[in-house]
Amino acid sequence: xxxKDQISSMDMxxxxxxxxxxxxxxxxxxxxARDQAKDESSRQKFQELVDMETVHxxxxxxxEIENYIELPPADLKVxxxxxxxxxxxxxxxxxxxxLAAKREDKTAxxxxxxxxxxxxxxKLNTFFQMMADEELRHKHDLETEYENEFLQEG
Amino acid sequence: xxxxRPESFNTVPMKERMIIPRQDMPEQDALLRSTNFLxxxxxxxxxxxxxxAQRCIECKSPTCMxxxxxxxxxxxxxxxxxxxxxxxxxxxxxxxxxxxxxCGRVCPQETQCEEVxxxxxxxxxxxxxxxxxxxxxxxxxxxxxxxxTFDKPASSGQKVAIVGSGPAGxxxxxxxxxxxxxxxVFEALHEFGGVLVYGxxxxxxxxxxxxxxxxxxxxxxxxFVKNFIVGRTMTIQELMADEGYDAVFLGLGAGLPRFMxxxxxxxxxxxxxxxxxxxxxxxxxxxxxxxxxxxxxxKHAIIVxxxxxxxxxxxxxxxxxxDEASIVYRRSEEEMPARNEEIHHAKxxxxxxxxxxxxxxxxxxxxxxxVAAKCLRMELGEPDESxxxxxxxxxxxxxxxxxxxxxIAVGNGSNPLISQTxxxxxTNKWGNIVADEDGxxxxxxxxxxxxxxxxxxxxxxxxGAGRKSAVAINEYLKAKVGS
Ligand SMILES: Cc1cc2nc3c(=O)[nH]c(=O)nc-3n(C[C@H](O)[C@H](O)[C@H](O)COP(=O)(O)OP(=O)(O)OC[C@H]3O[C@@H](n4cnc5c(N)ncnc54)[C@H](O)[C@@H]3O)c2cc1C
Ligand code: SF4
Numbered sequence: 001x002x003x004k005d006q007i008s009s010m011d012m013x014x015x016x017x018x019x020x021x022x023x024x025x026x027x028x029x030x031x032x033a034r035d036q037a038k039d040e041s042s043r044q045k046f047q048e049l050v051d052m053e054t055v056h057x058x059x060x061x062x063x064e065i066e067n068y069i070e071l072p073p074a075d076l077k078v079x080x081x082x083x084x085x086x087x088x089x090x091x092x093x094x095x096x097x098x099l100a101a102k103r104e105d106k107t108a109x110x111x112x113x114x115x116x117x118x119x120x121x122x123k124l125n126t127f128f129q130m131m132a133d134e135e136l137r138h139k140h141d142l143e144t145e146y147e148n149e150f151l152q153e154g
Numbered sequence: 155x156x157x158x159r160p161e162s163f164n165t166v167p168m169k170e171r172m173i174i175p176r177q178d179m180p181e182q183d184a185l186l187r188s189t190n191f192l193x194x195x196x197x198x199x200x201x202x203x204x205x206x207a208q209r210c211i212e213c214k215s216p217t218c219m220x221x222x223x224x225x226x227x228x229x230x231x232x233x234x235x236x237x238x239x240x241x242x243x244x245x246x247x248x249x250x251x252x253x254x255x256x257c258g259r260v261c262p263q264e265t266q267c268e269e270v271x272x273x274x275x276x277x278x279x280x281x282x283x284x285x286x287x288x289x290x291x292x293x294x295x296x297x298x299x300x301x302x303t304f305d306k307p308a309s310s311g312q313k314v315a316i317v318g319s320g321p322a323g324x325x326x327x328x329x330x331x332x333x334x335x336x337x338x339v340f341e342a343l344h345e346f347g348g349v350l351v352y353g354x355x356x357x358x359x360x361x362x363x364x365x366x367x368x369x370x371x372x373x374x375x376x377x378f379v380k381n382f383i384v385g386r387t388m389t390i391q392e393l394m395a396d397e398g399y400d401a402v403f404l405g406l407g408a409g410l411p412r413f414m415x416x417x418x419x420x421x422x423x424x425x426x427x428x429x430x431x432x433x434x435x436x437x438x439x440x441x442x443x444x445x446x447x448x449x450x451x452x453k454h455a456i457i458v459x460x461x462x463x464x465x466x467x468x469x470x471x472x473x474x475x476x477d478e479a480s481i482v483y484r485r486s487e488e489e490m491p492a493r494n495e496e497i498h499h500a501k502x503x504x505x506x507x508x509x510x511x512x513x514x515x516x517x518x519x520x521x522x523x524x525v526a527a528k529c530l531r532m533e534l535g536e537p538d539e540s541x542x543x544x545x546x547x548x549x550x551x552x553x554x555x556x557x558x559x560x561x562i563a564v565g566n567g568s569n570p571l572i573s574q575t576x577x578x579x580x581t582n583k584w585g586n587i588v589a590d591e592d593g594x595x596x597x598x599x600x601x602x603x604x605x606x607x608x609x610x611x612x613x614x615x616x617x618g619a620g621r622k623s624a625v626a627i628n629e630y631l632k633a634k635v636g637s
Contacts, residue, residue: 039574039585041585076535081514092567
């Protein structure tokens with residue numbers, strides 16, 4: 001069964017739970033990477049990512065569709081054309097940001113696709129749009145950081 | 155802060171000062187210089203320097219000093235030029251800046267002292283940088299060498315190790331030797347001077363100036379050790395525990411080249427700016443064919459970036475014989491961080507500027523050498539926090555161009571060697587050493603300053619950080635004796 005069909009047969013609480021699990025998977029991945037990182041600077045960056053995903057997970061638990069404000073962040077596309085780094089124990093901060101931004105991009109696209117698919121269902125459409133915006137916001141923040149640090153061309 | 159105005163030696167009436175034109179620096183002809191590595195700027199003449207100094211209107215509250223990161227007493231040295239006491243003027247600068255011949259050449263005065271010069275509000279600012287360079291060169295030729303003579307103080311019996319011979323390290327060495335400490339500079343490379351020798355090319359900053367500075371520090375008693383990599387040849391702990399150094403200053407710079415992470419960056423013919431400039435500067439690629447350094451004559455060299463490093467690389471590529479040398483920059487010229495003078499000189503020398511273009515892949519032939527670059531056109535979007543408008547890719551704008559040399563000049567990071575071998579020293583997530591205002595790190599007796607703390611910045615900021623650390627190191631050593 002496709003994800004869309006699955007969602008059609010789920011109630012809202014289950015859908016939120018599924019998204020919380022998705023966030024938890026990201027938290028687990030970044031926690032593992034943090035613990036395996038050889039370098040203090042990489043550990044710091046992975047910890048920031050764990051914190052970012054944790055905030056999102058908590059906010060999902062308390063979410064109210066009525067509070068959604070349509071304000072999608074700009075997609076800067078800074079990392080779109082960069083190579084996807086492999087997760088390993090000696091990543092540089094530059095690679096970690098690219099990796100995370102690409103993950104956020106993929107998840108944002110997935111939620112956007114779901115939002116578009118469920119355009120007829122106000123509640124589902126708003127929920128997935130909110131999720132897509134949030135993932136894009138993470139990508140935007142990561143790419144801003146990437147640009148500020150790695151693309152100053154000094 | 156209110157300060158006393160220096161004694162005036164300017165005999166030109168106030169109104170007439172405004173009509174003296176800003177003195178242009180004589181320079182080598184553009185066509186000729188694009189084929190040689192000799193210095194582009196030739197320096198003001200004696201007469202020009204006096205004219206230029208006479209343009210200063212001796213402001214009651216001189217804003218120029220606020221614009222200088224180390225607060226050189228600009229109005230004072232300008233008056234000494236009016237008096238034609240050029241050696242005295244150089245001495246006045248050296249009270250705050252130990253490397254004026256270098257700063258006079260490479261400081262971005264247009265965004266520092268000259269940007270805020272009162273004359274600049276209605277006319278052109280006083281050419282403070284050109285004057286600084288003039289008196290520093292004059293004093294090197296006619297004064298007491300590049301550094302001031304000083305009465306050798308009694309030995310403190312304490313030893314300081316300086317790691318890195320860039321402007322930060324040299325400034326610390328110059329200040330601490332005057333305090334009677336035994337000072338040794340350890341340098342990983344085979345020449346001293348940091349970026350000033352391996353990065354900035356001969357045509358902008360002749361290496362002879364650096365050699366004079368180093369020689370005069372040696373005369374003052376500073377020891378220089380080359381080909382010594384702290385963290386590999388010996389660790390910081392070993393320097394302190396086994397070799398008896400009481401304090402260590404880390405002026406390691408930001409020498410780790412950054413790449414873009416796009417496909418094809420590992421092809422033959424794709425260099426980091428760091429490698430390209432080091433080959434040209436230290437392995438004397440610029441003296442081909444006398445020195446046979448592996449740098450070839452490109453048909454089309456592209457340099458990716460828009461900073462000073464990119465300008466230095468593109469002008470070097472041109473001089474090494476590239477038929478065409480182009481800057482490929484993802485923003486517009488307005489956002490370029492390179493000095494205006496460098497952009498202007500590069501254009502005069504025939505460099506092509508491809509702005510709002512970003513490479514996304516380098517393509518190879520069957521030998522693994524780069525033959526083309528796939529690029530995207532960009533457009534400017536919303537401004538970022540610094541006010542620079544962000545470039546955003548234009549969908550469907552891909553194009554491919556022939557290139558046989560690529561130099562990536564998008565920036566540098568810090569080398570992780572020291573943080574890996576000395577975990578006691580705290581670093582941030584970018585790998586920069588964490589230090590307080592005076593350069594104290596998290597390890598007792600170890601100080602740091604310059605690009606390794608701030609990230610890639612400027613010569614004067616590195617030098618200023620070095621001088622602050624020197625004060626703190628001196629206090630630390632005194633306290634150590636007392637305890
Ligand atoms: C190409 C280029 C052009 C530039 N142009 C300008 C300009 O026009 N104007 C301007 O103001 N600034 C310019 N800059 C920036 C400026 O040069 C730097 O900000 C400045 O040199 C930093 O000084 P520093 O002493 O911190 O480090 P550096 O100059 O980088 O010197 C650090 C030294 O430490 C040595 N080192 C590193 N690790 C070790 C180790 N483990 N053991 C021993 N030695 C070690 C390195 O080999 C190096 O020699 C330019 C930079 C580049 C790369
Ligand atoms: S601000 Fe300009 S005019 Fe005024 S004292 Fe300084 S150099 Fe002279």
